[in-house]
Amino acid sequence: MVPSPPSYHKLLVPHHPITAAHRDDPTPSTSASHPSPLATFHTRMAPLGQSGAAPDASNSPAPPSCHGGSSVGLVLFGAGLVSKALLQSLAEETGCCLLYVVEDRPEEVERAFGAELPAGTRALRLQDAAVALGDPRVSGAIICSPPDEAPEMIRDALRAGKGVFCEGLPSLDRQTAEACFDEADRCARPLVCGFYKRFDPALQFLYKKVRDSQVLGRIHRISTISSLYPAASLSLLKASGGIFYNAAVHDIDIISLLLGESVPDTIFSLGHAFCADMGCLRDVDTVAISMKFPSGAIVTLDVSQHCTRSCDQRLEVHGSQGTLRVDNQNPLGITEHGTSVSICPQTQAERYRDAHRELLRHFLRTLKGQEPPVVTKEQLLWTIRVAAAAEQSWRKGSAVDLRSGAMDPARVKAEVV
Known part of the structure; x- marks a missing residue:
């Protein structure tokens, strides 16, 4: 097992963000339905x-x-x-x-x-x-x-x-x-x-089981699905740098924390612009990113702007001793397949409402000097590096090898698959 870099081998966030309501309820909330801001x-x-x-x-x-x-x-x-x-x-x-x-x-x-x-x-x-x-x-x-x-x-x-x-x-x-x-x-x-997913109660619960308790043993595979609803506007995607930096970067951050590894050995991306306007921006609205880490763990990230009725946010961790999954949830506890109208539609803002609230509270505590920022400079730079490599892989149509020491995104080595 590859040892964890010091900056990653710690809690996703300080203990404070998990409110009393979350501690009393063994099932982490996924913020299903709330009033307009x-x-x-x-x-x-x-x-x-x-x-x-x-x-x-x-x-x-x-x-x-x-x-x-x-x-x-x-x-x-x-x-x-x-x-x-x-x-x-x-x-x-x-x-x-x-x-x-x-x-x-x-x-x-x-x-x-x-x-x-x-x-x-x-x-x-x-x-x-x-x-x-x-x-x-x-x-x-x-x-x-x-x-x-x-x-x-x-x-x-x-x-x-x-x-x-x-x-x-x-x-x-x-x-x-x-x-x-x-x-x-x-x-x-x-x-x-603003890596808000670190503050999601369900992902915090999963992190403690995977990293602190190590209930899954050695991690073999992690897969995520992140389909946004409603889709981000073209102007937002253009201004924020595109799907790799606006959406995928948050999943990259969570994966690094769960594995305790900052950068994969190899990364390969496929993407497509199903929306014609997105193609005019030389970007994609759907992307699949595959990564292999030094520990041997294989990760797949599916990120899409296309989710017509409700956001789709899932994550599975497979280890030598079992599997844990964060699934889509709603207050009714009903899972739907193939229905014409969503039983309990959920926007991205509603799904991660708790996470955004606790992230804001974390910021307020840092202003008061009660705790340091949970995202370190090193963690952010690693995440940008991986997102840049994922985008480069998609644009060049080849895998990117990140094993060559300190990589400058302008000098990443592409290897033909």
């Missing part, structure tokens, strides 16, 4: 901020939830790409208050929040971002901007003394991503990455 925002609403000169931050009224002194003030960058699950978490979390939304396109703010923002939340254009970063009430910045824009915002926020939560990848370039972490170290502020 906009329905749970504060009932007092303020008009959407107009463009033009931004008034001084000291004159801005604080949301009612901020007056208690214990709530953490936040600014959100990039309303156009913020996920519904994160909006839901921000709406429900009493330990924080959203003071600013920074976005150049008012229509994107309206798409995310509706016609009006929550009371006490102001919309700013990017040119006025210094107002938010200079506000002493703001402790953290949530970056939902595309990977090519995020690094500058991350650095500006860190240098302003704010902790940063990056919902997507901080960059698709490993050197740029590493520089963001180095800046966080220099500024002594946390940089939290």
